[in-house]
Structure formats: structure tokens, C-alpha cells
Amino acid sequence: MEKLDIEKLVADAEQCVRCGLCLSVCPTYRDYQTEIQSPRGRVLLYADHAQGLVDDPLKVLEAAFDCLECRACQTVCPNGVKPGEAAVDAKVTLQEGRPKSFAVRAALTIFHYPILIDMANLALVAYQRSGLQWLLRKTRLLEKVGLGKLQFAESLLPGRRIKPAMRLFYPRRVEPPRGEPKGTVAFFLGCVMNLVFSESSTAAVEVIRRSGWRVVIPRETTCCGAPHIEEGDWYGYEKLAKKNLDYYGRLEVDYILTDCAACGAELKGYVKHFADDPVYGSLAERVAAKTRMFSEFVDAEGLPGSARFPFATTHQHACHACHAQGVKEQPDRVLSFATDYHPLEGNTDCCGSAGVYNLTHTEESMRILQRKMENVAKTGAEVLTVENPGCLLQLDLGARRYGPPVRVRHIAEVVLEAMERAETESAD
Ligand code: SF4
Ligand code: SF4
Numbered sequence: 001m002e003k004l005d006i007e008k009l010v011a012d013a014e015q016c017v018r019c020g021l022c023l024s025v026c027p028t029y030r031d032y033q034t035e036i037q038s039p040r041g042r043v044l045l046y047a048d049h050a051q052g053l054v055d056d057p058l059k060v061l062e063a064a065f066d067c068l069e070c071r072a073c074q075t076v077c078p079n080g081v082k083p084g085e086a087a088v089d090a091k092v093t094l095q096e097g098r099p100k101s102f103a104v105r106a107a108l109t110i111f112h113y114p115i116l117i118d119m120a121n122l123a124l125v126a127y128q129r130s131g132l133q134w135l136l137r138k139t140r141l142l143e144k145v146g147l148g149k150l151q152f153a154e155s156l157l158p159g160r161r162i163k164p165a166m167r168l169f170y171p172r173r174v175e176p177p178r179g180e181p182k183g184t185v186a187f188f189l190g191c192v193m194n195l196v197f198s199e200s201s202t203a204a205v206e207v208i209r210r211s212g213w214r215v216v217i218p219r220e221t222t223c224c225g226a227p228h229i230e231e232g233d234w235y236g237y238e239k240l241a242k243k244n245l246d247y248y249g250r251l252e253v254d255y256i257l258t259d260c261a262a263c264g265a266e267l268k269g270y271v272k273h274f275a276d277d278p279v280y281g282s283l284a285e286r287v288a289a290k291t292r293m294f295s296e297f298v299d300a301e302g303l304p305g306s307a308r309f310p311f312a313t314t315h316q317h318a319c320h321a322c323h324a325q326g327v328k329e330q331p332d333r334v335l336s337f338a339t340d341y342h343p344l345e346g347n348t349d350c351c352g353s354a355g356v357y358n359l360t361h362t363e364e365s366m367r368i369l370q371r372k373m374e375n376v377a378k379t380g381a382e383v384l385t386v387e388n389p390g391c392l393l394q395l396d397l398g399a400r401r402y403g404p405p406v407r408v409r410h411i412a413e414v415v416l417e418a419m420e421r422a423e424t425e426s427a428d
Helices: 007-016 027-032 039-050 055-067 072-074 083-095 104-111 114-129 132-139 148-155 191-196 198-210 226-230 235-247 261-274 280-290 294-301 329-338 364-377 389-401 409-426
Strands: 181-187 211-218 255-258 291-293 309-315 339-343 383-386 407-410
Touching: 027 226, 027 364, 039 055, 039 083, 055 083, 055 114, 072 083, 083 226, 104 114, 104 226, 114 132, 132 309, 181 198, 191 226, 191 389, 198 211, 198 294, 198 409, 226 235, 226 261, 235 261, 235 280, 255 261, 255 280, 261 280, 261 291, 261 364, 261 389, 261 409, 280 291, 291 294, 294 329, 294 409, 309 329, 309 364, 309 409, 329 339, 329 409, 339 389, 383 389, 383 409, 389 407, 407 409
Parallel strands: 181 211, 181 255, 255 291, 309 339, 309 383, 383 407
Antiparallel strands: none
8 A cells, every 4th residue: 555655755746846737626726725725735745744844643634634536636737746646645644543433433334234235225215205304304303403414414315216226126146138248247336326326227237238248246246445545444445445356356257347436446446555465466457457437338339329318418527537537538428429418617627525525524515516516507408417426416416406407317327218219219
């Protein structure tokens, strides 16, 4: 693990020529206009800390947690400075041995046990269908009894009905391909996708199957570890990453497909953390080489000639897709082909979700979200797509809170509907 390594950090800080190109894309600098809330300011602070020049390490930790880790700065930096990744390293190093709150420990523990995710999903289904959600939203009871943060967290649940988790109710472990099989794809069941957006994952599997690929849906999948490393929990991350590497690194499939940008970034990013490991280093390379985002895969495959979705769409690029994996043109191309596509101004700017940033920095996050929704309104789109569960939750809240009243959907659902319409038309 590359933690706050003094040589690397000093070298990184020395690469920074203070050109300021990163300032215009950094959401916290835009908001505060101060050096400490900027990418170059943070990198210099981490380097100072690594050299023992900072008296209070808590200031460094605070700076790391103020960063959304969106990595927009890394995309534009001409000198390869990596302030977003350095924030993760700073959290891992400085959090080590520090007690975490009960809520954080509980949340991170749940992700170690997929069965708990499935139970939480069933609880959410029951909560919505019993009318309790309607009642709590109508009365704002949680806020009235002093649980404003919980009321806000509740408001992030999507406006539409949550479906039962795919791992529990999806009938088959192997989906047969349509037509002559082109090969086998393993579908990585992401935790939050499974918890809240299982219908999007079902759509992704169906699109791949209809494209001629056999789809395996391994129940052995565990959390990718993103929530853990983003909270500075290296040991939790390492345990989960090794479980996935042990399983997926040895699996005989052509591709590993994910519909979650955060999972995709981790599956491809294990390489960085396990490069020196004699066992997991090569497994991580295998996993990275086979991993594809849903849009990346569909773009390479090509859609049937007449696929068409009848609503005007726009797309927000999840930071973990465009900045962490360089997956940007692919969803643009897929949507331009399959829909009436209206590109969104600032579509690679973070929506303010950023892991749990919207819970820990709610005011800042809502300012970012409001600006995002103003841009969505300018497109005139009826449907807003994205490829990451955190962004789906945040943008759905944005549509309800700030408007416009767009339908927020995973890109897989739109692609599947386009395919289905094309098939119906050709059958008529
Ligand atoms: S873009 Fe890169 S080199 Fe320029 S100020 Fe930002 S971090 Fe430094
Ligand atoms: S990762 Fe995002 S929030 Fe953090 S310094 Fe870079 S641009 Fe700013």
C-alpha cells in the first residue's frame, strides 16, 4: 500500500508548478476560493506533513476529508500530480488506530457481509411499501425529534419503488446468451446497486445477454472495498479486496462487468495497492485487464442498428468513471446512438455525492447539486442517466428538491428499453 510516502509526496508536490489549471475544476476551490481547499494546496499540506512540518495532524486529516476525491484535478493536471489519490492515502495513514464513530463502524461492518446488505434491502422494501416512508416524509418526524441528519439520509432514498435484491431473488446464476455465444461475462454485483437499484443491474445483465454473451452472476462477490478505503479503513479494504481477487482473479471468464463506477474503479485500481504483493499482484493485473464498465462494454459491442429510446436524455459522468477510469466518450457514444441525446454542461463535474460527502458536508454538497440541476434544466432532457449508485441517489434527490422533474435512471435501463423498442418495431 502506498501510504503517505514521504518521497512520493515530496516528488508529487515538486511536480506541481502552481499553474492553477486544477482550480477551475475543483468543487471545493470553487466554493471557498482558498488555497487549503484547492488541489495544489492539499498536496503541499500532505507533503509538509510527511516531512514533519505540520504541528497538528488533524488539520491534514480535515483537509483530506474536505476533498471529494472526485479526481477532476488529476484529469486536467499537465504534470501528473494526484491530489485526489493523495487524499485517500492521507486518510488511511492518519486514521490508523483512531477510533471511528459507531455509525461509521456499523456501516463499514455491514459491507463485509452481503447477507446483511440483502436484509437491509428487504427492510427498505418493507419500509417503502408499508407507507412508513410516506408518513415520515409527510410529517418530517425525524427532523422534529432532533434527527435531522437521519431525515436527510432518508430523503436520499429514490422516489421510485425499491425492488428486492438481485442476489436473493434473481432466478438464475448463469444467464444463457441470445444466439451463438460470443463468450462469458461475470457480472459483479455491487453492494449499493443490489441494495437500492437491483432493477438497473437486471437491465444490465439483460442487455449483455441479448448481445450474445453468457452472463455468470457469482454470489461469491463481496464489496469492492471502496467505502472502506474512502473512510481510511485499510484493513477492511484489504480483506475485501483479497476476497474478490482470490475469486475473480482465478475465474475463467472473458470479462468482468460492472454497472457501478466505484466498483469499476476499485476492480481496476487493486493493481496500485497490490503491485508488490507476490500473490495478489498478478491476480490484480488479471482482474484489471478483464474489468469493463457497462457503457464501455456496450460501446465496444455496438448496439443493434435501429435501437432507439424515445425520450430526450442527458448524462452525468460519475467521477469514478470519467476521472478514475477515463470512461467518458463511451456512454456519450452509446446514448447518442440510442437516444435523442443532449450533452450536459459540466458533465464531468462531481454531483456532490462523493461517497458519504453529502452526509458529512451536506450544505456544500447541496450547493454543488443545485448547480448541477441548473445545468440539467438547460438541456431540456426528460431523462437523466448516470452509471453509479451514489450519483443515482444524489441526482434523484436533486430532481425532487431543485428540479427539473427529470426521471433519473441508470444508463443500462435506457439501453434495454431502446433495444426492446427496436425489437418490437422490427417484429411489427
Ligand atoms: S494543475 Fe497540477 S501542476 Fe497545476 S497547480 Fe494543479 S496540481 Fe499543480
Ligand atoms: S479530488 Fe476533487 S475535490 Fe479533491 S482536490 Fe481534486 S478536484 Fe478538488
